[in-house]
Amino acid sequence: MDIVDFDLGSPPEWLDAWHRLDVDVSLETLTGLEPPTPSESRGELLSDFAYHRRGLAAIDGGQLVGAIAIEESMLEDLDTAYSWLLVDSAHRRRGVGTRLLDATRELLRANGRTRLDSSVLIGSPASAFATSRGARVTQIEVPNVLDVTTLDRDALRADAQPRSPYLLSTWTGSCPDDLVDAYAAAHAAMDDAPHGAETYDDAVWSAERVRGHEERWAGLGHRTLTTAAVHAPSGSVVGYTVLLLTGRPSTASQEDTGVVRAHRGHRLGLAIKSANLLALTEQEPAITTVVTWNAESNAHMLAVNDELGFRRHSRWEEVTLDLLVSH
Template sequence: MREWDPANAATADIDAWLCLINDVLHADLPDEPPWRSDHVREYLAVNMPEERRLMWFAEDDAGTAADGGKVLGSASLLLVGGQTGVLDLFVRADARRQGIARELLNAVAWRANAERRRTLTVEVIGGTPGVRFYEACGFHRTLVEVRHVLTLEHVHWPRTEQIAGQLANGYRVEYLPGGPPEEMLEPYARAKLMLRHLPGDDFDIDRMVSIEANRLRASLSTLRRRGMRSYVVVVTHDATRQVAGLTELVVPAHRPERADQYDTLVVQAHRGYGLGLAMKARMLMAMRDDEPQIRDVVTWQTLEMEQMARVNSVLGFVPDREWYEYEADVPELLAHLSS
């Protein structure tokens, strides 16, 4: 077991991590596009200002990757704000069921405890061995989402173009490669906050707007430095100049044929005018021109997201597989692992 830092690591370590990820993808999700080497170091090393990533390798007896040894597994602990750590664990397919993941998890749990983290969370893909592993280690499921995929080859482009052009009167749509410009950050932040906090909440939205705008600025810069290209479509309400809706999409340099749909939202007062559908259709039209190598777009839906489900199905997204979030209490996990 060796802790390593992707920012200063030898190229052999970065290559070994990439090789491991592709081995695991091939074993568990053979239909996923493999990762390329573009920006992998930055993807691992660059974090949001208040976040820190710690990483470990499990290696065979021949030594480190630089010495010709083989990396058998990897763990990452992302220290996000508050008392939570986000975990990631992979073990090569030909080295499984030998206790390697359990050993890596033990190292992560001790460090999480030393860093005063109360909870560890992890994203687990339905139908992979991760489900049984985390349940065997005492994690419990806190969220179920369904990943939906839109294969661009199956998109009905004339209809999508028509939907993109059907914007209700009084609204303006803008496509913004690179994300919202500086002068739009505050209205953009306000729209995001309005979705999270409903009218009647004891919440001072005006005070929060500049904090949220700063967070967005940092997030856009972090994405850029990690080699993740951001695109945003925004609908503005002419009369109030407010951001009425937005949709965000990211194309990672390490896997540019698959785009990740991030947030899509329409502010409550502007719902029912087809803005969600028009924005997402506009984004697809833009991607066809600006990122022509994209083969599919993926998005995650919880079962409660009824309106978004309708928008996604009109555009041609189809359900793919379940995606879970698991969680463990750190002291309980340490007790479990030592028992």
């Protein structure tokens, strides 16, 4: 078995195999939910303005039997990488995962990265693997699932009316040019999301980064619906929420939701999410499920989601491996 570089230029059959592994693991761990589309799996290897993404593959007899996607943030957290490691179920417990992880450690250490993050279902083989490789659990996160067909549209309409001096703006695709600087600044709200036992840098946002993010999604054929809360007197964007449609037949993914610290406590979180869900039901009638991931300690976000009708699916561990220590 060889460990080789893996990227979007790799043989199409390897990329197909990577997607099949992604689907298998989703069916195994996120039961009842629609699995990722081919473009989502490809996206794990597609870089953009803020992230360098590539991977390593385990090749046995010409076949891809496992691979790891590695994401390195280029603008903050220069000591950290995020990874997604998958081994074909017929090839597990033969050291494939360990070899991929060891090769990743070498690669990242050469780049000055000292921390590797991932996410594993509690009680799964991946959790046992992470423990055996010396990773520590830093936070519990929960996928929450909303049955869109049960939404009370009248209640959504009422909740989507923020009090003065706030206004809402909803768009599909890229952010309007006249809002993009203010929208970029509002991303600071996400710095306050719980990070568990680890510390992370504040993210460095700019209009250029917003455009890079949007171009990556557009390049993958993904669509987005965004609602922002605008503080009318100043023109500042004080909150935003994004729904991502990746081509799953009836599922949308919730991306960021944040309200800037100075404007919390005005039910803006509920307002922006309600408005965006209303737009979803109007513009995307095929979508009947929304999936969101939240830290289990994120009481405020969970309260908003509970009010909207989201239900817990399972519990996952965020895990971090110290790359300077070999196991």
